[in-house]
Amino acid sequence: MTMPTAAPLVQTARNAGVFTLTLARSPVNALDDALVGAIEAALEAACADPEVSVLHLRSACRVFCAGADLALMRQSIATPDGLERMLELVARLQRLAVRLEEAPLVTLAELSGAALGGGFEMALACDLRIAAHEARLGLPEAGLGLLPAAGGTQRLTRLVGPGLARRLILGAETVDGATAERLGLVQWSLPRAELADAARALAERIAAMPRQAIGAAKQCIAAAQDSARDGFAEELAHTRGLYQHPDTRKRVAAFLARSR
Numbered sequence: 001m002t003m004p005t006a007a008p009l010v011q012t013a014r015n016a017g018v019f020t021l022t023l024a025r026s027p028v029n030a031l032d033d034a035l036v037g038a039i040e041a042a043l044e045a046a047c048a049d050p051e052v053s054v055l056h057l058r059s060a061c062r063v064f065c066a067g068a069d070l071a072l073m074r075q076s077i078a079t080p081d082g083l084e085r086m087l088e089l090v091a092r093l094q095r096l097a098v099r100l101e102e103a104p105l106v107t108l109a110e111l112s113g114a115a116l117g118g119g120f121e122m123a124l125a126c127d128l129r130i131a132a133h134e135a136r137l138g139l140p141e142a143g144l145g146l147l148p149a150a151g152g153t154q155r156l157t158r159l160v161g162p163g164l165a166r167r168l169i170l171g172a173e174t175v176d177g178a179t180a181e182r183l184g185l186v187q188w189s190l191p192r193a194e195l196a197d198a199a200r201a202l203a204e205r206i207a208a209m210p211r212q213a214i215g216a217a218k219q220c221i222a223a224a225q226d227s228a229r230d231g232f233a234e235e236l237a238h239t240r241g242l243y244q245h246p247d248t249r250k251r252v253a254a255f256l257a258r259s260r
Helices: 035-049 070-078 080-102 118-124 153-161 164-170 177-183 192-207 213-222 231-244 247-257
Strands: 010-015 018-023 053-059 105-110 128-132 136-138 174-176 188-190
Touching: 010 035, 010 153, 010 164, 018 035, 018 192, 035 080, 053 192, 070 080, 080 213, 080 247, 105 118, 105 192, 118 136, 118 153, 128 177, 128 192, 174 177, 188 192, 213 231, 213 247, 231 247
Parallel strands: 018 053, 053 105, 105 128, 128 188
Antiparallel strands: 010 018, 136 174
């Protein structure tokens, strides 16, 4: 007898420089080791493909990601081994977020529905976030006596400043997509019915940019937030390398030819 094949936890597709990674662990993309492993593998595949400039992270479910798996949360308060498993997952989510943040391509999170806890922390690690007006976004861990430990306290504070981070984290506040745009949590928000097309168009537009320029610009932006790095020196070093890159030379030559 043929056993049924388990549905994939993620779906992937490549098109015109865009690697689309769709979370598909129904019903809420609860984060566990298996789903995180599938995301890690897809991310590495995108980074290893020199033709890819954009990783487009989205969901096949009504929500984007509701955070940690509830069964694992139950174990974490029931047994010492359960607690250690949860801590290992949180540490793994921290590493995944760093990899998203440092990926040599643009990472875009399309938030069509709720992005809470670890789900929102994963989105915060992306370069760009576009949300539906109807989406609910936030870090509600304090209400459970916890804190957003997959990088949430760090990235949200860097993104919006300590005052607003305190409001959202200490108050366990969730906001809709429109409010999230106003507060600076996401860069764009629009009605859910328009979101998928807008996110796809945004990803395709950015994918037309050369990957080497995107990677260099990301590193310089990161340097601006690190007092131990000389961002101005890094700009010069990367500019030297980019001017020597064959694709850049071709693009600059074509631009100059059109400007005559």
